Amino acid sequence: MIQENSPALAPQRREHLRQMLREGGVARVEDLRRKLDVSVATIRRDLEILEEDGKVRRVHGGAVSMESRLEEPVFENKTSLAAKEKQRIAEEAYSLIESDEAIYLNGGSTTLFLARLLRERSDLTVVTNSLQAAIELADSGPRVILIGGELRRISQTMVGPLTSAVLAQVHVDKAFMGTMGFCLKNGLTTTDPNEAYSNEIVAEQAGQVILLADSNKAEKVCFARFSDFDKIDLLITDRNLSAEYTKSLPKIGVKVRTV
Amino acid sequence: MIQENSPALAPQRREHLRQMLREGGVARVEDLRRKLDVSVATIRRDLEILEEDGKVRRVHGGAVSMESRLEEPVFENKTSLAAKEKQRIAEEAYSLIESDEAIYLNGGSTTLFLARLLRERSDLTVVTNSLQAAIELADSGPRVILIGGELRRISQTMVGPLTSAVLAQVHVDKAFMGTMGFCLKNGLTTTDPNEAYSNEIVAEQAGQVILLADSNKAEKVCFARFSDFDKIDLLITDRNLSAEYTKSLPKIGVKVRTV
DNA sequence: TGCTTTTCGTTCAAAAGCGATCAAATTCAA
DNA sequence: TTGAATTTGATCGCTTTTGAACGAAAAGCA
Known part of the structure; x- marks a missing residue:
């Protein structure tokens, strides 16, 4: 038939x-x-x-x-650069998150990978200044609190003095931070001072600060510094990070996990 | 068998x-x-x-x-038949914007049409609590300031107490506001109290408040009221609005433009 | 520019679906 | 059993949707 x-x-x-x-x-x-x-x-x-x-x-x-999601022409190549590593780093970060926690994600491709893993977790509260992360989580999943402020086009994050107003009013258990560069001498740096300022506030206030950074970020120093390593509780990175870091960081109180 | x-x-x-x-x-x-x-x-x-x-x-x-699972593609929400009207209303609103102004857009489909018209206007500053509007303007065009706060999923707007912190620190020349319903007796109403609260703050502070509402919104009353007509300077609507409104509103100081 | 090809909008007719109406069938109560 | 009420199925205009045809407009090309 x-x-x-x-x-x-x-x-x-x-x-x-x-x-x-x-x-x-x-x-x-x-x-x-x-x-x-x-x-x-x-x-x-x-x-x-x-x-x-x-x-x-x-x-x-x-x-x-008219409703296709935001393009990411800049990110596109960036995400693919060390996508494998970033994905693994994000998965490791995800495993640290407990039930009902409030977490912070800053902008950047690594944290975006983590955001994508959170789509089913409706028990969490995610605070972020990343438009991309908010979009990923807009339809379902965790409670999302987007930090207000001026939209910085390049990174598609909220920055500027207005952000601190909101940041001051929330407390997160764990802050997952990406960075443009890190090194032992200069700590954590990024390109934009406004971006750095937001990061700095979060790093001060968060219960734990967890740095997500693939080994390409090592030894890079950018214009605006936002934190020293002493504020960092844990670095999640990949296996290519030089022994210099994996040995000395634990001595100053920063745990290191390589994935 | x-x-x-x-x-x-x-x-x-x-x-x-x-x-x-x-x-x-x-x-x-x-x-x-x-x-x-x-x-x-x-x-x-x-x-x-x-x-x-x-x-x-x-x-x-x-x-x-109407009761299929939440995940199923929720069908064609109530025919937003008014898209034509909304487009025209948005175009009329656009014509009011002068150089270098700071304007506010709240959430809703009508204001989204306006946002799309602003993509080339790099002289403006757009303040908004609408994630959608921010996405439209993320790549180019005006300076965007996104109000922070909790992301309300249904409307994809930022609401809640945190938003007022940012709202208090900015001043806009013109606020373009959509609404869920309006009527002479109850003024402007929307479904969510948090949403209403944000709208209320903006309506108080803005230089001019311009209501964008197609005639379908007339006579609708929703749960949360956010403004009376006396706060409104101008209503832009379509030709189907009943004479009751077009006659009485100007008497209480609200200009009306039908497009 | 002028020519060809593709795409578009409009018109028209066929097909499918709709609501209304009415009669047959069924049910229920007396 | 009888008669009324309800349910069901069939029919008939009417509307909506669909696909094909054809000239107009737009894009591609020499």
Whole structure:
């Protein structure tokens, strides 16, 4: 017997369409037609409806989604650079998190990996100044508190004097901090002074400060310093970190875990 | 074994229908008819009843379950038919913005349309509690200041006591506010008290308060009230707004523009 | 620029779905 | 059993949706 594929309901089909658009960002009419197995006229009509709802913007040859998530052109390459290491570091960090804790994530690609691991943890409270992290967690999972302030475009984080107002009013059990560079002599540094200022406040207040940094960050010194190693409780890094660090850091009270 | 179709009792059949809908999320009338072995008229009547009970939403060709799992793609939320109007309202609002101003946008779809128009305006400062608006403007355009606080999932806005800390420290020339409902008697209302609180603070402090609301919002009253009309300088709406409003609002000092 | 190809919007007709109506079947109570 | 009420199924206009056709507009190319 032939199982006649009853065609999808119109709203269902439009929802499907919308989702395909959102995933790919853009799509051509012809491709959509083939996937949904209807005529181009129908696709066009559907796109028209979706456009009226503001979900989609039509362009010659297809349509682009109006709801695709924030692009990350800058991050893209950065994340792929040491993605393996960062993923492992994030997983190790995740294993430290207990039930019902409040944690802080600052901006950066490493902490973003960690954010992605938190999507199912509805018992947590996540405080962050990272727009990306907030987006990752916007739909489900932990309670999210986003630090306000001026949006710094390059890093897509909130920085500036306004942030400290909120930071002063919250307390987190564990702060997971990424950094642009670290070294024994200069401590932890990043490029932007505002960013550094936010980090500094958090490092002072958090119950524990856990530094997430792959070995590429070692020996790097950037413009703005935000903490010394004595504020750091634990460094999670990869196996390529030189022995110089793995030996001397524990002596000044910083535990080190390599993954 | 032959399943003798002992004609199921009506309530039993409807329960069965409801369950099939819930499992599949959607179903078309013809398929349901075949499975239950009754006429389409009966199916339609059943669906009508289920719809009245809010279990199901009917669409052309079938029905969508309203009680499918939370994770299922929640269908096409109440047809935001007003997208056209919202676009026009946003364009009118845009025309009011002068050079180098600081403006506020609260959450909601209407203000999101406005945010999209601001992407090229690098002379402006945009203060907002809307994650969506921030995302729209994250890559280029105006200086963005995102109000911190707890992320309210449904609306994707920042709300709660922490927001007021930042709000107190900024001043905007024009606040463009969306609302869930407005009426002459109860003023402006929205569903969430926290959301209302943020709106209230802004309405107090802003140089001008400009309400963006299509006519569907008229006569709607929600739980949390955040402003009276006397705080509002201008209402931008569409032509369908009843004369009751367009006549009486100017008398109490609220200019009205219909687009 | 002018030409070709693709895509678009519109129109039209076929098909599918809908609500209303009515009659047959069923149920229930007297 | 009878008669009324309810439920069901069938039919008939009417609306919505769909796909094909065709000229207009846009994009690509020489």
